[in-house]
Amino acid sequence: MLNVRNLVARYGQFQALFGIDVDVAKGGMVALIGANGAGKSTFLKSVAGQIPSKTGAIRFNDVDIGALPAEEVVRRGVSMVPEGRRLFRSLTVEENLKVGAFAGRSGRWTLQAIYALFPALEERRSNSAMALSGGQQQMVAIGRALMSNPDLLLCDELSLGLSPAVVKDIYTILPRIRAEGVSIVVVEQDIDTALRVADQVYCFMHGRVTLKGAPADLTKEQVSAAYFGIEGH
Amino acid sequence: MLEWLDAVIQGVLLGGLYALFAIGLSITYGVMRVVNIGHGDFLVLAAYLALWPVMQFHLHPFLAIVPVAALMFVFGYFLQRVLLNRTIGPNPLAPLLATFGLAIILRNGLQQIFHSDSRSFQIGQLGTDSIPVGGGIAIGVFPSIVFAVAIALTVLVSLLFTKTSIGVALRATSDDAETAGLMGIRARHTYGIALAISFALIAVGGVFAGVRTTFTPESGPSALLFAFEAVVIGGMGSLWGTFMGAVILGVAQTVGAKIAIGIGILAGHLVFLAVLFFKPTGLFARTL
Numbered sequence: 170m171l172n173v174r175n176l177v178a179r180y181g182q183f184q185a186l187f188g189i190d191v192d193v194a195k196g197g198m199v200a201l202i203g204a205n206g207a208g209k210s211t212f213l214k215s216v217a218g219q220i221p222s223k224t225g226a227i228r229f230n231d232v233d234i235g236a237l238p239a240e241e242v243v244r245r246g247v248s249m250v251p252e253g254r255r256l257f258r259s260l261t262v263e264e265n266l267k268v269g270a271f272a273g274r275s276g277r278w279t280l281q282a283i284y285a286l287f288p289a290l291e292e293r294r295s296n297s298a299m300a301l302s303g304g305q306q307q308m309v310a311i312g313r314a315l316m317s318n319p320d321l322l323l324c325d326e327l328s329l330g331l332s333p334a335v336v337k338d339i340y341t342i343l344p345r346i347r348a349e350g351v352s353i354v355v356v357e358q359d360i361d362t363a364l365r366v367a368d369q370v371y372c373f374m375h376g377r378v379t380l381k382g383a384p385a386d387l388t389k390e391q392v393s394a395a396y397f398g399i400e401g402h
Numbered sequence: 403m404l405e406w407l408d409a410v411i412q413g414v415l416l417g418g419l420y421a422l423f424a425i426g427l428s429i430t431y432g433v434m435r436v437v438n439i440g441h442g443d444f445l446v447l448a449a450y451l452a453l454w455p456v457m458q459f460h461l462h463p464f465l466a467i468v469p470v471a472a473l474m475f476v477f478g479y480f481l482q483r484v485l486l487n488r489t490i491g492p493n494p495l496a497p498l499l500a501t502f503g504l505a506i507i508l509r510n511g512l513q514q515i516f517h518s519d520s521r522s523f524q525i526g527q528l529g530t531d532s533i534p535v536g537g538g539i540a541i542g543v544f545p546s547i548v549f550a551v552a553i554a555l556t557v558l559v560s561l562l563f564t565k566t567s568i569g570v571a572l573r574a575t576s577d578d579a580e581t582a583g584l585m586g587i588r589a590r591h592t593y594g595i596a597l598a599i600s601f602a603l604i605a606v607g608g609v610f611a612g613v614r615t616t617f618t619p620e621s622g623p624s625a626l627l628f629a630f631e632a633v634v635i636g637g638m639g640s641l642w643g644t645f646m647g648a649v650i651l652g653v654a655q656t657v658g659a660k661i662a663i664g665i666g667i668l669a670g671h672l673v674f675l676a677v678l679f680f681k682p683t684g685l686f687a688r689t690l
């Protein structure tokens with residue numbers, strides 16, 4: 170459903186991505202791993218339309234979305250949980266969720282469905298989003314992204330700043346979202362988590378994909394070589 | 403003692419007028435993080451627009467507010483969409499220069515058409531009526547109407563911001579425009595709505611200002627200054643903070659004028675500078 174070919178991205182003079190190829194199958198769960206600054210967030214931002222990319226580089230459901238800005242990409246069914254959550258600070262939990270529905274796509278993800286997925290949020294619906302714990306804020310960020318009823322959910326470092334127990338809880342939710350027919354891409358620093366949850370893994374380094382494959386087919390040595398740039402064998 | 407109380411009361415009521423000047427500026431700043439340098443000149447434009455039906459058809463100035471506010475709303479929306487959106491980007495100077503340029507064009511245009519004669523709106527008896535409340539203090543009917551309208555419109559705008567989906571989108575854009583884009587909020591449109599609301603509000607302020615005193619094509623900069631001072635005193639981007647800032651500015655001016663005739667406006671500037679110095683984020687800082 171998502172086919173990225175030879176994606177290049179720049180910040181001014183600085184080139185952050187050098188020809189990335191990534192495919193996400195319908196219903197698939199893809200993990201992107203890589204060290205700090207490897208270009209994972211840049212890749213997600215390009216797909217989501219926050220960073221302009223060339224026509225033809227990004228196809229989604231066989232439509233070229235490369236040149237579209239973020240507010241149009243989300244209308245076509247790609248939604249993002251941004252790095253650091255980026256909740257709207259002057260909005261309540263429920264208002265944050267409602268803003269997520271602004272793209273106007275209907276489907277099964279309604280306020281009720283989000284509260285069923287994250288019961289902790291329902292009691293705090295009228296609280297400021299900023300008053301929540303880090304884990305609950307991450308739930309709001311995921312719920313907000315789901316409210317647009319996406320076909321593809323992009324998650325940038327869900328585990329950022331959260332305790333291992335909370336991270337585990339968040340990751341048990343993803344299969345339930347996937348079971349509703351949403352394809353998922355996660356960026357994850359923790360290699361073990363990434364290998365456990367994904368059916369395809371891409372390793373990024375210095376703006377290039379250094380390794381890709383199904384977790385079962387990859388050895389630990391291959392992964393660390395691709396991740397840290399150390400020669401294996 | 404009572405005469406000071408009188409000055410404070412008159413100042414609070416004057417603050418209602420300044421709130422009508424300032425809330426639009428507060429909204430556009432809050433949503434776009436841009437100060438509209440032409441704010442005061444557009445306010446004067448609205449007053450001149452109202453002049454036409456008032457002179458031509460003897461429409462009551464209060465009734466003229468309705469079509470002029472509607473017209474200014476539409477004008478604000480398209481001005482933002484067609485022109486000002488193009489200036490919003492990494493360079494914060496671009497929108498300042500663009501609105502500065504527009505202000506000059508507008509001021510000179512009004513000068514060409516209307517010359518420098520001062521104009522005002524007449525509302526007859528209502529303009530001078532007052533209600534004595536004891537102790538020699540009288541509350542003007544017209545200033546009270548202005549104050550009540552200012553409160554009503556502030557309530558209306560805050561309801562718009564909290565209860566409607568476009569309002570929530572405006573607040574989300576104010577918090578984080580980039581992430582609002584991820585949600586499908588089209589900034590071009592929300593920015594247009596923000597300027598539209600701002601322009602509708604200054605239409606009300608412009609006509610009321612023309613009833614209270616007089617206006618010329620040169621009145622814009624001082625209206626901008628009072629609006630700006632109220633916004634800074636109250637805290638950038640907060641509606642009720644701006645309202646309170648306007649009231650504080652009004653009181654500073656009337657109490658200042660009580661201390662010595664002629665220093666009223668100066669006293670307002672001093673309060674503004676004091677706030678800027680001791681609490682640069684404003685007294686009631688908060689985002690929209």
Ligand SMILES: Nc1ncnc2c1ncn2[C@@H]1O[C@H](COP(=O)(O)OP(=O)(O)OP(=O)(O)O)[C@@H](O)[C@H]1O
Nearest residue numbers: 180183185203204205206207208209210211212252
């Ligand atoms: N806004 C920006 N302006 C300039 N350079 C940037 C910007 N954002 C990222 N970069 C650079 O682009 C490269 C890729 O950054 P990116 O954020 O995509 O990495 P990442 O893999 O997500 O890293 P992390 O794990 O730290 O989130 C880095 O060298 C980074 O310094």
Ligand SMILES: [Mg+2]
Nearest residue numbers: 209210211252
């Ligand atoms: Mg990142």
